Amino acid sequence: MLAQLSFRERNLALCAAGLVMLVGLLVTAVGWQDLIAVHGVIAALYTAGIIALLLKHRKAPAPSPERLKEYYDDPTKIGILLCLVWGVFGMAVGDWIAWLMAYPDATFDAAWASFGRIRPVHTTGVIFGFGGNALIATSLHVVQRTSRARLPDQFSPWFVLLGYNLFCLLAVIGYPLGITQSKEYAEPEWYLDIWLVIVWVAYLVLYLRTLARRQEPHIYVANWYYLAFILVVAVLHTVNNLAVPIAVGSTKSYSLFSGVQDAMTQWWYGHNAVAFFLTAGFLGMLYYYLPKCAGRPIYSYRMSIISFWGITFMYMWAGSHHLHYTALPQWVQTLGVGFSVMLIVPSWGSAANALLTLNGAWHRVRDDATLRFMMVAAVFYGLSTFEGSFMAIRPVNSLSHYTDWTVGHVHSGALGWVAFIVFGSIYSLVPWLYKCKGMYSKYLVEIHFWLALSGTLIYLISLWNAGITQGLMWRTYNESGELTYSFLDSMIAMKPYYIARGIGGFLFLTGACLALLNVVMTIKQASRESSRSDASTRAAAVDLPVAGAPQS
Amino acid sequence: MSLIERDNHSGYTTTGHEWNGIKELNTPIPRIVLICLAGTFLFAVTYWYLMPSWPLGDRFYPGKLGIDQRTTLAEQTREADKLKRSWIQSVEAADFEAIYFDNALMAAVNDSGARLFEDNCSMCHGRLGVGNLSYPSLADESWLWGDDPTVIYETLRVGINSEHPESRNAIMPAFGQMGVLDAGTIDDVVTYVRTEARLPVLRTRDASKRLKAGQATYKLACSGCHGTDLKGNQSIGTPNLVDRYWLYGSDKDSVFESIWSGRQGHMPSWEARLEPYERKLLAVYTTTLD
CATH class of the missing domain: 1.10.760.10 (Cytochrome c-like domain)
Incomplete structure (x- = not known):
């Protein structure tokens, strides 16, 4: 795989890895008394591994110029594997903390295993590890096909992918040690935030350079969404993480914002992270893999336009609905309600556009679990966006806020929408990438589908019940005008729902393990087959060749 | 590539663009979508009109209904x-x-x-x-x-x-830590107190001697608060030591710890x-x- 890199790219990679290693060692030296040294050492070891691999292949012959006539998919291949490994890990931790809700003693009496420390391990593991790798891997695949252009070089995709995974790894190791800036979904401390900015700008530049090389006159909708995802996440991440570190050799920093401004900044980030990390990018995925798999044209280009601009413009304002009935001035809350309600139609526009695209291919949805994954994803996308706008309305929010309904809502999007579209995309993408007829086992895909669907439904239904029960218990007054239930009463009432949620999560996790197994087996089988026959002829049916490839 | 085709299934034409085999139909936006879009916009505008909403420099529009959450x-x-x-x-x-x-x-x-x-x-x-x-x-x-x-x-x-x-104050002093009693003396007091509380005590050869020593120390150092009968004193919040209830544990080590490091329960x-x-x-x- 590394032999594909030209000599210049190999040297560039060595320099970059060496530089990161140097920084890691420097950080270790400067912050020897601080936990930051742990991060420094891990970064150095991580890059040392990369350097060792590079040195091993340093003397390999120069790659053939023929490679430039094909799309560059090696980073995508690795990205998919990383995505699934992170997925299994993140979901396993998630299921563990789900059981903690019912059996709070399951922490081995260890500080590192307390709920507050491992909860971000779960969220970072699934959102950034699983979701982020899926986005990077598929975006690099999609942008090349829809532009009919190869990635401009072979170094920057690796820098983006491996740099991003270094960020995730350091973040997830840091939480159990207690390294966190306590901002939800933005827990990593200042130095990791800076590193992510560097990686992210490289990602943006790589994406724009590929788009600039495109041989198609128009930019496809999927790329609008991927680009919005990359661009807006850069802005969100930078502003939300503005902070002053107390020393260069220390993990600790203080946020630039305080009080209600900090709360608003965090939810401006938090809500738009849902919008642009967990929605826009995955809509890009939906817009490529669903029509490709169904063999149908997109239902309506005009709907795509309304949906895209509706979402990009209006999501930005809706974050304040996370702070209803708080110290946040009411006018900010009202603005958030208005924009949240206005978001319903653009969101449903995307869901409807996807489902109506399937008209004429419903028999394939019935027969093919891969396409069914994507269909269900579109349905859950519609459900959770409606639910979100509904919960943003103040009186509804007064019931739902602080309850497990919110957790259920997030997972309706995360499991039903994000994970379903990822699995659907991976199941269609892997056979294309490895040039084989299909996944190793169609049967396993089918089992995964039903495990994932039943897991999601059990999860959601139990937490809807839990949330509404909690919300009602917290606002029930007796005849004397006193609260009827103690908080403890509501916790005791939650126990059966929490157990059901743990079971639902376990089913979902089992499905993810099957996906990893199935993908690994497909890759193994493909490498066996490719040694026997020439598979590249079969792949031609899926992809048009790179247009205008350099002839050298 | 720009070739407008008609899709046989839906009857609509494509936009003429194609990306790696993906085409788009030029289907007009269904009327119901536009109606719903207008409906949600109308809701938002009405809501903003009635409630405090848009910022106006250093003030904000207070809303027609004059509602304020505070x-x-x-x-x-x-x-x-x-x-x-x-x-x-x-x-x-x-x-x-x-x-x-x-x-x-x-x-x-x-x-x-x-x-x-x-x-x-x-x-x-x-x-x-x-x-x-x-x-x-x-x-x-x-x-x-x-x-x-x-x-x-x-x-x-x-x-x-x-x-x-x-505040009510009831502090068990740290007799050992403060150097008032040494470990051996405290051991004797523990033996005495546990014997009086009818807890099993190890019978060593010098048991009776130690019991006597413990009793003497108890009288000197402990009875002021816990009483000569070991029944404590509710007016100053000192626990009864012979009522079978042990707040900090009745085993030898726990009683020793109570005397050595003291106890400062907090309510x-x-x-x-x-x-x-x-x-x-x-x-x-x-x-x-x-």
């Missing part, structure tokens, strides 16, 4: 207080004896008292009030300061070893957090636990 909350709280006032007054007016004989008030104790207990006391004393190691049980007959509701009411008000200026003052009627309900509720 005034709304204050009004709702006032209304709720008005409803509760009459029975709260009856709780405040009644003395403890009267509460026990008033069915309506006892219903409030069982209802609101139990809720208040779970929300405020259960994290230390347990949901059923049976306590925990270092946290006294309120459901047994052993009381540090007495089981009278007026005493409990006062404890709730000022707390024990708390920051309240009138917060609830004066600033709970209303007088709430503390009254809690005091009565606590006496009903068993």
